[in-house]
Amino acid sequence: MSRVVIAPDSFKGTANAADAAAAIARGWHSVRADDELVARPMADGGEGxxxxxxxxxxxxxxxxxxxxxxxxxxxxxxxxxxxxxxxxxxxxxxxxxxxxxxxxxxxxxxxxxxxxxxxxxxxxxxxxxxxxxxxxxxxxxxxxxxxxxxxxxxxxxxxxxxxxxxxxxxxxxxxxxxxxxxxxxxxxxxxxxxxxxxxxxxxxxxxxxxxxxxxxxxxxxxxxxxxxxxxxxxxxxxxxxxxxxxxxxxxxxxxxxxxxxxELVADALGLERDIADADLVITGEGRFDGQSEAGKAPSEVARLAASRGVPVALVAGAITAEPRGFAASVDLTVLAGGSEPAMADPLRWLEAAGAQLAAETEAETQGETEAETQGVGPS
Incomplete structure (x- = not known):
């Protein structure tokens, strides 16, 4: 069983941070029902x-x-x-x-x-x-x-x-x-x-x-x-x-x-404490672009995760800049087949993103288990 902290910002104009976190959690649990999920909706001074x-x-x-x-x-x-x-x-x-x-x-x-x-x-x-x-x-x-x-x-x-x-x-x-x-x-x-x-x-x-x-x-x-x-x-x-x-x-x-x-919102939430015991952190926002590394919520969540050695995944409505520092990423526009369907039903696609990340984690876990069973491991 894994412990996953879900700490997205709002997807501005389409989903608030709490609803986004809940949708990602539903998707994750549809694949990995036994995992412990901790929802910590984030903000960076903007909406939410x-x-x-x-x-x-x-x-x-x-x-x-x-x-x-x-x-x-x-x-x-x-x-x-x-x-x-x-x-x-x-x-x-x-x-x-x-x-x-x-x-x-x-x-x-x-x-x-x-x-x-x-x-x-x-x-x-x-x-x-x-x-x-x-x-x-x-x-x-x-x-x-x-x-x-x-x-x-x-x-x-x-x-x-x-x-x-x-x-x-x-x-x-x-x-x-x-x-x-x-x-x-x-x-x-x-x-x-x-x-x-x-x-x-x-x-x-x-x-x-x-x-x-x-x-x-x-x-x-x-x-x-x-x-x-x-x-x-x-x-x-x-x-x-x-x-x-x-x-x-x-x-x-x-x-x-x-x-x-x-940083101040994360401190108020006690986010670093939650991340310390996590196996994975998921964050996100409506648009991940060149501004996202300049004090936006996903960059702060990623910084805290890195300081604790915890991998972090990104979910965004659209990703237009290289998501450096993230172990995985999901672009809802790509997942939905276009920006219009992604924005028309964001919670559906946020749930799908949670399921996709869980499936990738499940596949990695199974691969590691099979390697151990076969005696294959690092030398």
């Missing part, structure tokens, strides 16, 4: 971070709130109050891309995220964990900071409109009214290390995912550069400044510290 903390921290309490969504339509959501007085606020739950249809690359904003932060401050939290990722906007976090007391002004000293489009008219930034951080400070749970500007910046890398064509990406980047010039005390090249459409930059301006989202 609140769920991961709620599951991991006894006594965590949901704090309901209605905020302005990415284009100002009301969104009923919540943040999380932990027993030690920490508030966990997730951008994806307030200003996330899954809350918006159709996409609005120039006009989506982060004001709702700021409203949830303000509500946590009003509640009297001791410190804040601010989960970035899955954003709909590329507004440099100006929407969030405006709620917290910053003023973004045009040449006539009028407030510019929310969203990146408004940054095009930006002539001055007044930060004197910003609310103070809570006593214990604020820590950014980031899932990327991109800078604010340039070819690796928020607009160039993530703008297309938010509906921006090449011409719009150029506008987004130019408007972010205008913001950065007017807030010269923070280096726009800081790793993570480009997270969540530049909201990482805004939070650094506020005084928050940059942290690793996946």
């Amino acid at each position: 971070t609140l769920d991961a903390f709620e599951a991991a921290v006894p006594g965590a309490r949901r704090m309901p709130i209605t905020v302005r969504g990415p284009v100002s339509s009301p969104v009923v959501t919540h943040w999380l109050l932990l027993p030690d007085g920490t508030g966990v606020v997730e951008l994806a739950a307030t200003s996330g891309i899954t809350l918006l249809d159709p996409l609005a690359p120039l006009d989506a904003h982060s004001a709702g995220f700021g409203e949830a932060i303000a509500d946590a401050l009003d509640t009297g939290v001791e410190r804040l964990l601010l989960a970035l990722g899955g954003s709909a906007s590329t507004d440099g976090g100006a929407g969030a900071l405006s709620v917290l007391g910053a003023r973004f002004l045009d040449a006539d000293q009028a407030t510019v409109q929310l969203g990146n489009r408004g940054l095009g008219a930006l002539a001055g930034v007044d930060l004197t009214g910003l609310r103070p951080l809570p006593r214990g400070g604020a820590l950014i749970l980031g899932d990327v290390t991109n800078p604010l500007l340039g070819e690796r910046g928020a607009a160039a890398v993530f703008g297309p995912q938010k509906g921006a064509d090449a011409a719009t990406v150029a506008v987004l980047d130019a408007n972010l550069a205008r913001l950065a010039r007017l807030v010269a005390d923070i280096d726009s090249e800081t790793p993570g400044a480009g997270a969540a459409g530049g909201t990482g930059f805004a939070l650094l301006v506020w005084g928050a510290a940059m942290g690793g989202g996946a």
